Amino acid sequence: xxxxxxxxxxxxxxxxxxxxxxxxxxxxxxxxxxxxxxxxxxxxxxxxxxxxxxxxxxxxxxxxxxxxxxxxxxxxxxxxxxxxxxxxxxxxxxxxxxxxxxxxxxxxxxxxxxxxxxxxxxxxxxxxxxxxxxxxxxxxxxxxxxxxxxxxxxxxxxxxxxxxxxxxxxxxxxxxxxxxxxxxxxxxxxxxxxxxxxxxxxxxxxxxxxxxxxxxxxxxxxxxxxxxxxxxxxxxxxxxxxxx
Amino acid sequence: xxxxxxxxxxxxxxxxxxxxxxxxxxxxxxxxxxxxxxxxxxxxxxxxxxxxxxxxxxxxxxxxxxxxxxxxxxxxxxxxxxxxxxxxxxxxxxxxxxxxxxxxxxxxxxxxxxxxxxxxxxxxxxxxxxxxxxxxxxxxxxxxxxxxxxxxxxxxxxxxxxxxxxxxxxxxxxxxxxxxxxxxxxxxxxxxxxxxxxxxxxxxxxxxxxxxxxxxxxxxxxxxxxxxxxxxxxxxxxxxxxxx
DNA sequence: TGCGTTTATTTGTCTATACATATTATAGCC
DNA sequence: GGCTATAATATGTATAGACAAATAAACGCA
Numbered sequence: 001x002x003x004x005x006x007x008x009x010x011x012x013x014x015x016x017x018x019x020x021x022x023x024x025x026x027x028x029x030x031x032x033x034x035x036x037x038x039x040x041x042x043x044x045x046x047x048x049x050x051x052x053x054x055x056x057x058x059x060x061x062x063x064x065x066x067x068x069x070x071x072x073x074x075x076x077x078x079x080x081x082x083x084x085x086x087x088x089x090x091x092x093x094x095x096x097x098x099x100x101x102x103x104x105x106x107x108x109x110x111x112x113x114x115x116x117x118x119x120x121x122x123x124x125x126x127x128x129x130x131x132x133x134x135x136x137x138x139x140x141x142x143x144x145x146x147x148x149x150x151x152x153x154x155x156x157x158x159x160x161x162x163x164x165x166x167x168x169x170x171x172x173x174x175x176x177x178x179x180x181x182x183x184x185x186x187x188x189x190x191x192x193x194x195x196x197x198x199x200x201x202x203x204x205x206x207x208x209x210x211x212x213x214x215x216x217x218x219x220x221x222x223x224x225x226x227x228x229x230x231x232x233x234x235x236x237x238x239x240x241x242x243x244x
Numbered sequence: 245x246x247x248x249x250x251x252x253x254x255x256x257x258x259x260x261x262x263x264x265x266x267x268x269x270x271x272x273x274x275x276x277x278x279x280x281x282x283x284x285x286x287x288x289x290x291x292x293x294x295x296x297x298x299x300x301x302x303x304x305x306x307x308x309x310x311x312x313x314x315x316x317x318x319x320x321x322x323x324x325x326x327x328x329x330x331x332x333x334x335x336x337x338x339x340x341x342x343x344x345x346x347x348x349x350x351x352x353x354x355x356x357x358x359x360x361x362x363x364x365x366x367x368x369x370x371x372x373x374x375x376x377x378x379x380x381x382x383x384x385x386x387x388x389x390x391x392x393x394x395x396x397x398x399x400x401x402x403x404x405x406x407x408x409x410x411x412x413x414x415x416x417x418x419x420x421x422x423x424x425x426x427x428x429x430x431x432x433x434x435x436x437x438x439x440x441x442x443x444x445x446x447x448x449x450x451x452x453x454x455x456x457x458x459x460x461x462x463x464x465x466x467x468x469x470x471x472x473x474x475x476x477x478x479x480x481x482x483x484x485x486x487x488x
Numbered sequence: 489t490g491c492g493t494t495t496a497t498t499t500g501t502c503t504a505t506a507c508a509t510a511t512t513a514t515a516g517c518c
Numbered sequence: 519g520g521c522t523a524t525a526a527t528a529t530g531t532a533t534a535g536a537c538a539a540a541t542a543a544a545c546g547c548a
Contacts, residue, residue, distance in 0.1 A: 033545060040497070050533045060307065061497080071499045072541040189433035189453035189475030207451035207475065209433040231433030231451070257501060283528065294503045299529080315529045316511040 018047055026066055026077050027181060037067055037075040059063060064179045068076040091175040092148075096140045104139030107166045108199075112154070123151055123221045124214065132161070134170060136197060144200045150225040157222060171225075180215040180222055187211050189231065200230050207231035262291055262301045263457045270310055270321050271462065273423060281311055281319040303399040340384045343463060348383030351410045352443075354400070367395055367465045368458065374398040376405070376435075378414060386415040394469040401466060415469075424466055431455050433475065444474050451475035 023219050025031045038046065043054040058075050061067045069075045096103040113119075115129045123131065132152040138145045150170055157178055165173070188210050197204040211227045269275045282290065287298040302319050305311045312322045340347040357363075359373045367375065376396040382389045394414055396404050401422055409417070432454050441448040455471045 015531065041498085052534085053532065055501095056531095059500085060304075063304065069499065070541085071539070073544090074496055074498070083354065187431060187453070189451040189473075191435075191449070191451045191475070205435070205449055207433040209431065209437045209453075229433075231435070259501065285528085295529095297502060299531095300501090303530085313529065314511080315509070316513090316527055318528070337498085 014047065014049055015056060015216055016054055018043070018054060019060065022057065022061060023095075024210050026148075030181070032079050035077045037077065045105075052111075056217045091168055091172050092138050093144060093172045096145070100142045102142070104142060104198070105169050106137045108135045108137055110134040110165060112161070119151055122214075122224045123153055124151065124224075125221050126226075131184050134165060136165070136169060137202075138169065145229065146200075147196065147199055149228075150223060152223045153221050156217065156220050157171075172193060174223060178199065178217075178222060180217050182216040182219075184215075185211060185214060192230075196228055200228070202232075203229050245395070258293055259292065259297055260299060261297060262293075263304070266301065266305060270305075271423065272332045275321050277321050277423075279321045281321065283318055319484060335416050336382050337413055337416045339478060340382075340389070342382075345384045346386070348386060349411075349413050350381045350383070352379045354409060355380040356405070363395055366458075366468045367397055367466075369397065369465050370383060378409060380409070380413060382413065382415075388446075389473065391440060391443055391472045392469060393465060393472075395424065395464050399477075400461065400464050418467060422461075423464060424461050426460040426463075427457060428459075429455060429457050434472075436472075436474075440472055444472070446474050 013117045022037065031037065037058070040051050040054050040058065040089070041056075043181075044051055047054065058067065058069060062069050062075070065078060067075045068078045093103050093105070109221050111133050113131060113133060115123070115125065115131045119130070119131050119133070120126070123129075125146055132154060133148050135147070148169070148171060152170070152174075154160060155172075159177070163173055167181075190208055190210055192202055192208050194202065196208065197206065200208070202208075209229045209231050211229070212225070213227070214224045215222045266281065277280065281302070284295050284298050284302065287301075288295055291298065299429070302311065302313060305318050306313050306319070311319045313319045337349070355377050357377060359367070359369065359375045363375050363377070364370070364373070367373075376398060377394070378396075379391070379393050381391055384468060392415060396414070396418075398404060399458060401418075403421070407414075407417055434452055434454055435449045436444065436446055436452050438448050440452065441450065444452075446452075453473045453475050455473070456469070457471070459466045460466045
């Protein structure tokens with residue numbers, strides 16, 4: 001059997017190169033959810049390699065949940081972004097309504113401003129930047145449920161300026177429209193001070209669950225949020241089942 | 245080229261069969277962490293198939309984090325169980341010591357008993373069962389850090405009876421020795437009552453972070469625990485980065 | 489038009505072979 | 519003993535060729 005010259009490629013493994021290429025296309029949004037990935041025989045030509053090699057790439061991408069493969073139809077970028085089974089980022093509005101309760105929302109404050117030193121620390125960005133800062137309250141059955149205190153990087157999410165957050169909670173809009181790749185949650189408990197107690201309609205000193213979350217897309221900060229829930233009213237649930 | 249008769253195996257794909265076999269051996273504990281998985285050429289013989297097939301099995305098991313592969317040495321069942329990037333189950337002792345602080349531990353209560361109705365609810369088991377119930381305190385730099393209130397199913401973890409929990413915290417032992425497949429966390433905040441305040445050395449009414457966790461192995465309940473942390477002293481951090 | 493049948497295409501799995509690469513074990517040397 | 523060069527071995531990557539299974543699309547018929 002004749003061995004091709006292409007065999008001993010110098011740099012990284014060909015398999016890795018192809019995988020990185022495709023993953024970049026998917027993660028960057030160049031190939032949006034639902035987009036059909038080239039067929040195996042097309043990728044064979046593109047990278048001049050054997051079918052087994054591109055098959056392995058696509059199979060592992062499918063394992064990782066980035067694509068869905070269908071015989072005779074092709075491979076497609078999958079719709080539900082990664083975030084399968086971890087500490088999910090909930091859409092509070094949807095959560096409340098799912099429980100059959102009346103959801104209420106009130107925008108308390110909103111400003112677009114040049115990032116202050118503190119803003120830059122919270123978002124973890126270096127130079128100057130424009131941010132949208134907002135504070136709002138979520139209610140379930142008329143009962144205050146959470147105070148949301150959020151910063152959004154305008155550079156990372158330009159569309160945010162076109163949104164009317166007096167009606168749609170930023171939480172809900174972001175969950176539905178802005179994809180992310182990394183998230184970090186910091187969870188702790190504190191006693192409500194007078195201000196928070198007033199806004200949440202609880203006793204000063206009552207225990208509150210504080211969730212601070214930051215999200216990035218490919219390393220670029222998107223948003224940072226602090227959610228304060230009355231301890232009595234909120235349970236955070238994180239369930240993990242591996243190879244679901 | 246001669247085609248072997250073995251080709252068209254009737255049931256599931258051979259690859260799946262082998263993968264299930266190995267996964268069962270690992271998950272059941274028959275192959276404990278550190279155990280050397282048979283070499284590719286041994287598995288070839290066992291299942292009378294080609295090396296590419298067993299190679300694919302082992303490679304995907306490695307991707308899934310179940311085994312670690314080392315050239316010339318072989319493949320080994322990996323120590324840190326699945327739980328790669330989710331809300332991890334921390335070994336409190338190790339966490340404290342990693343921060344360079346002095347760790348202290350005190351067993352407050354331990355009993356082996358037939359499961360009460362309440363025990364069965366907490367663990368989520370039906371019939372009669374024996375459980376180990378224990379309560380202990382973790383300290384960092386002499387300062388109480390957490391109250392751990394735990395139930396362990398003796399049936400699921402028989403070895404638990406041989407352990408001396410007056411020295412080793414159950415948390416630490418379980419994290420290191422008992423593999424799990426599913427976990428659920430329920431996180432909330434509460435005000436310390438007098439008992440808890442006394443045990444944690446904080447003011448009654450101070451906010452506490454309460455973490456309730458339950459774990460299963462292939463659907464069988466292993467343990468249920470409630471951890472109460474002084475809100476002031478504890479941050480739970482969950483970071484998620486997909487294809488690390 | 490509507491429905492069942494055939495066909496073509498794509499992915500899924502498997503084999504046999506080849507060579508690359510990392511690393512452990514061994515043999516040899518000072 | 520301790521160091522280094524060498525050989526042995528297990529995994530890593532890649533190829534070409536086969537056949538299986540699923541199914542979308544084309545076809546044919548009533």
